[in-house]
Amino acid sequence: MTSVKERPPALFAGASRRWVRLLPWGVAFVLCVALLPTTVQVLTADYGLHGGIASALAVAQAAPLLLAVVRPLPAWYVIFAADVSGALALLTVDFEGRLLWPFPPMEIVGYVGLCLALGLRERRRTLLLVWLATAGANVGLEFAVPAGSSSNGMLLTILSGVALLLAGALRERSEAQRRLVEQETISEAERDRRTLLEERARIARELHDVVAHHMSVITVQADTAAYRLDEVPPNVQEELTSIAATARESLGEMRRLLGVLRSEETRGELAPQPGLTQIGQLVEATVRAGMPVEFTRCDAEVPEAVGLSAYRIVQEALANVVRHAPGAPTHVSVSRDGERLTVLVVNDPPPEPPAGPLEVGGTGHGLVGMRERVRLVGGTIDVGPLPDGGFRVAARLPLTGEDFT
Template sequence: MTSVEEQRPRPLPAGASPRWVRLLSWGVAFVLSVALLPTTIQVLTADYGLNAGIASALAVTQAAPLLLAVVHPLRAWYVIFAADVAGALALLTVDFAERLLWPFPPMEVVGYVGLCLALGLREPRRTLLAVWLATAGVNVGLRFFAPDGTSDTSTLVTILGGVALVLGGALRERYEAQRRLAEQETISEAERDRRTLLEERARIARELHDVVAHHMSVITVQADTAAYRLDGLPPDAQQEFTSIAATARESLGEMRRLLGVLRNEEARGELAPQPGLTRIGQLVEATVRAGVPVEFSPCDAEVPEAVGLSAYRIVQEALANVVRHAPGAATQVAVSADGDQLTVLVVNAPPPEPPAAPLEVGDTGHGLVGMRERVRLLGGTLDTGPLPNGGFRVAAQLQLNEGDFT
């Protein structure tokens, strides 16, 4: 359902965002109305000899609706078109100099052409064609009543009106095309962001699946072998362990069925054990071999596998960004555990020499999205951003207490 705001007519040009552009149409219409109103009265009375009352009525109906044309140009056209035809017929009742213009004096030509431009900026092609045909038809009919010796302006109005209609329509269609293109780009950008988020969540889910599957498998094995490892186990306890093993095995199967859709043929390499804090040193060594000097402060604390995996991925992405965007920049990597939090810090200085061209074109932005998702899943915080000296900082705090993961 269209909202009231969308149904409400907007000033010409419709939908223009800059405020001065929206006000421009009102300004032009106001100037035309103020200028044409007294001019029309003066010309019709002094030059054409028309009655002052009739001239005033014609002037008001021909000039004042130009203000209406800013919002409702087609309604304004009905009034002005009828007033112009009525004015042409009224001039046939008085004697005026042969040198004067008929059926439309100059001020009426100016007002009508401006009205046609407003119509072109708002109305569809079918309406514009109907307006031009009506204008041309009336002008052809008025030529049969033209007084001898007058300068005919009907052809001029037909041509100039058609040009104004075409020009306004072309401008409107160009604006609509640009607006639709901008909307499509906005939708495409939102879809790309959504797809990036979903892809990163799928990757995280696959990795967490490996971690959870490992623990569930351990529970199953321990429960199944409890009767053999523990001597003198009461029958009730044996039955309890058997029930635990069955429940764990069933849960593991359900989890694999639910998350199996996330494993495609290209993801077979992810069946290997997931990395953790102990593998961050290998990342640092590989980055150093790539030409980036890295100072590393390791952490030997025992952390949950999900936390260690997330810390590894955050460091991995941060170092990859350094290699891509700041090759050769001095970098510090620090991982530390304090109480119930694991802090991951990656800070790089500006590159010694700005790269001539980016090492990658069309960055999808997966890195920061993945970092935020991992930190959010672990109930932590993430702080990323440029430094005053031109470097970049990535700081993440991950909860070590699994009960806090929300």
Template sequence: MSDTPRIRPGRQNRERPRKPEAAGPGAPARLGVLLRTPARAAEPLLAQAPKPWQRMLPFTIVGVFVVTLLPVTITVLTINYGLGGGWSGALGVAQTVPLLLAVTRPVRAWAVVLLADTVGALLLIQADKVATYPWPWPPMTIVGYLLLMVCLGLRESVRTMVGVWLATGVVGVALEFLRPAGTSTTSALLFVLAGVVLALTGALRGYGDAQRRIAEQESISEAERARRTLLEERARIARELHDVVAHHMSVITVQADSAPYRLPGMAEPVREEFAAIAASARESLGEMRRLLTVLRGDGTERAEGEKAPQPGIDRLQQLVEATVRAGQPVELSLAADAAGAARTAPPAVDLSAYRIVQEALANVVRHAPGAETRVSVTVDADEVLVLVVNGPARGAVVALESSGTGHGLVGMRERVRLTGGTLDTGPLPDGGFRVAARLPLNDPTRETT
């Protein structure tokens, strides 16, 4: 029975059927999203629309209203209300041209237009024909004011809209005390229509904001699903490592420990060799259990796993002795006080130095078995220097692996980067290989792991 499960092509696709695509949002939803409140105060309406003609649409609509209302306002004020031509022209410009500002700054446009409309209402009190027409807001003024309310409702907050609406009512009530005899009042009409337009456009804008928040939540949910998938994959890898690697390492340990009893009459050097194999296998099992604890991803389990002491420079002697017993000639140069000085080093530096030597020796065993190897570790007040140099492989010895994935060197570089140090690796002219690492002891930019 195979240790690793076989996965046939296409199995995952059959087990996880594709989720049907959700129906696209309707026209109101798309319009609501399109009209959502811009991020910047001076950003025009529809500035986030995907197409250029959509971004120009507000300017076009407001421009058409201005071009239409300007001559109509001047004509009506002059002919129907009997206001002088100069005053009619000035009021026409003051009441319509500021509408162009409503696309980007509707509150300022509203303040200018309301002031111009109020001045116009006061001037119309003395007009010759005002008694037979609406006052204080002529029909052209109402149309332009409602357009302004649309821009306000699509851009501003509820508090601002309520303030604008109440200010409109207050000005209308104040002008009622000056209403000329015989005129039909339009204060209540504008107040009601402005409230309705603000409510409708504000609701549309709110709907767009809700759609945007839903889209953001969906993005967050996708990120959470991706994170959960990653954790599940890590758990699966942990299970497979436990089922395959840990199982075989346990078998090796048992076989090495039981060899002297199963094979009586074994020579003492052979017994020592089997004991060394069993010790190495048990140490590998301990390392594997710590790795599995991290891969399983639970914060509590990880904390429990990190309570186990990590290897450091003080255990390099044992590592080299185990490598020598495996048949690899290795010479270790370690200052007498290096292990003691390493105890005051940051744990990341101490562990990284050990792991770099461990990986370098493992690479020598795999790719250049039997090659003369020198390991040098120096600890001073500022840094830890690690140097592993091996000569060419013996010609009569076949390498255990003729090619590699390069993951070992990548892991070395990652460990050195986390400590803020440098790593130099490369082949030597005589066919050997060199690994040199500098690990600073006091690096303020060191990442915490």
């Protein structure tokens, strides 16, 4: 099975605007249409070259400019050979000394345009070789300058070098900017991934504390059942002993897992994890900081994992209000609706637009943690701005065990 070689893209093919993508084709078309008849006219009328030879040279010097939009290096091979051949062909005719040799003006225009296309596509080494070939050909032609004629080979050498240098510098700058954008995109994705992993590790530690509490209760209840209950049958006592041993073993495994997840810098997380009852304290602390917050309390019994997620969602939402809408009236509501806990944090627009963010170095990834917490407990979250300029965070967390699966 043979593979088809992919055609290289045209110059500026990756531009977002259509007119920029069409610009190289338009310039090449204008140059081709303008230079083709002009070259034939000048070579025949002014220099006295045979019409057939002049036409062939004109086509070889102008038509490849269209090819240069896609493949500038093959186009250079053709035009360079045609220009040198044209200079040698002019040595066979007797033309006036006032005319330039070896390259008439229209050939210089076409060659400089070709050099611009080369600089936008090829690497430094190729550009250097092209310029050395141009300079070498001009040096060689200097030895054959007709008597009384003015040579413009040096002019072409300088102009082609400038065109190659400017276009090459523009290409390298564009590539550097593209690589910078790609690197920033990769870095942003990596930051999102790291934030997500850190939040998952934190949730794992917190859920471990919740589960560890229940496992400890199971162990204690199983161990003390024989002392709290009268006349426990031996088979039941054996079963309770087995349950206590299994619970202790599981608790030890989870503590070892927690030792892996926790680092030396996270000793503060050994404190009991907050829940619904601590949301009021969180709101009071925000009010003392100068934020007008109204709180609708919910005293329902909920699973500890759900209460912890609700606390963290309110904590992050209030922190965002302080950062981005200082002084905005805010309403926090936690209510139970059947088998779901609804957490709602809504803030109005700030009284005065803040001059700038209170935290310059913020990552803006707090919403990632919110969504991850809600997803891990099987809930849903709706986050977004309001028409009046405020902001709304609404989460619904399941309370039944089936919803956690």
